[in-house]
Amino acid sequence: MDLKKIFMNLQKQMISRLSANSKIINHPTAKGDASELNWIEMLNTYLPKRYKVDKAFVLDHEGTLSEQIDLVIYDHQYSPFLFNQDNALYIPSESVYAVFEIKQNINKDVIEYAGKKAESVRKLKRTSTSIRHAGGKFAPKKPFKILAGILSLGCDWKPPFSDGLKRVLNDLKEKQRIDLGCSLRSGGFEVKYSRRYVNFESSKCDDALIFFFLRLLDRLQKLGTVPAMDISKYGKVLERR
Numbered sequence: 001m002d003l004k005k006i007f008m009n010l011q012k013q014m015i016s017r018l019s020a021n022s023k024i025i026n027h028p029t030a031k032g033d034a035s036e037l038n039w040i041e042m043l044n045t046y047l048p049k050r051y052k053v054d055k056a057f058v059l060d061h062e063g064t065l066s067e068q069i070d071l072v073i074y075d076h077q078y079s080p081f082l083f084n085q086d087n088a089l090y091i092p093s094e095s096v097y098a099v100f101e102i103k104q105n106i107n108k109d110v111i112e113y114a115g116k117k118a119e120s121v122r123k124l125k126r127t128s129t130s131i132r133h134a135g136g137k138f139a140p141k142k143p144f145k146i147l148a149g150i151l152s153l154g155c156d157w158k159p160p161f162s163d164g165l166k167r168v169l170n171d172l173k174e175k176q177r178i179d180l181g182c183s184l185r186s187g188g189f190e191v192k193y194s195r196r197y198v199n200f201e202s203s204k205c206d207d208a209l210i211f212f213f214l215r216l217l218d219r220l221q222k223l224g225t226v227p228a229m230d231i232s233k234y235g236k237v238l239e240r241r
Contacts, residue, residue, distance in 0.1 A: 007210035014038055014209070015153065015184045036070050036102050039151050043073065046213065051097065051220065052076035056089035058096055060124040061233040065090075067120040071100040071151065075226045093124040094229040097220055098147035098180075106183050107156035111168045115176030118148035122175040127230035141227040147219055149180035160186035161202045170198045180216055188212035190219075 017038055036055055043053040051073050058066040068088075075095040083090035099121050101114035128140040157164050160183060169178055169191055182188045188211035189202040203211035 004207075004210060007213065008206060010042070011184055011206075011209040014042065019153065039071055039100070039102055043071070047073070047217070047220075050075070050077045054089050054091075056091045058091050058093050058099070058121045058124060059083075060093045061127055061230075061236075062125060064124055066093075066124060067117050069099045069117060069121065070102040072096060073098040073100075073147075073220070078226060078228070080229060080231060092229060092234075093121070093126045094128070094143070095226055096121065096146050097223060097226065098149065098216070100149045100151050100180075102151045104152060105154040105156050106150055106152045106160075106165070106181065106186075108164070108168050110150060110152070111165070111178060112172070112176075114148065114150045114178060115172045118146070118178070119173065119175040122146055122148075126227065127233050128227035129230040129232075131228050141225075143227050144223045147179045147216075147223070148176075149178055149182075149216075151181070152183045153185060155183040155186040160205075161189055161200070166198055166200055169200070179219065180212060182208055182212035184208050188215065190215045 040053050040055065043051075047053065052075070053071060053073050055068070055070055056072045056074075057068050058072065072091055074091050074097060079092065079095040081092070082095075099118055101110070101117055103110045103114075122145070126143040128143055130140050131138040155161075172178065177193055178191060180188075180190055185205060186208065187203045187205050188208045189200060191201075192199040
């Protein structure tokens, strides 16, 4: 089985769908919703089943709410509860692995917008508690840094991943940092940050989707499992009523 060929065909299908949507659908919100559904469907299909992907708000035990996120990758196995109110999904912050914004094209404004959306999730408070097992208990796990990224059909920079993009990434605040991205027509990219510079890797346009997907999967595996949620802290909301 030619794995690269599979992803290249999938990439062509997504480009075709998203291009058709952009031509046929005139309303910006409807156009955005169509794009989101394509990315959500793809990741729900190909990511391991321990992960779930949806458009959602993220909240913490104090009731603080993030902005609505186009695509949230969250725990599907150990998350004890989710809230679905009038088709708006609310996910506990402890359950989140990654957040992505979905746009037609990547540019400076979109990167900064995605960074602010990521910040609204990363600033939420996450609980962690010990886990009991047959031999005793595991200590509470320190919450990891939630991944953030941008997904698009095209890119306004020419060439796509020029110094302009790197400068915008470098200027983002710590909680706004973008880790991964994919422009189906331009390529995939991964960003790693140090104190002095941005380490930026990108793919050719033909390899955009497979590059992004494999880098995403690698980063998710390195995060491990989400911390065990301290449900008692969520329960204190009832005591305050």
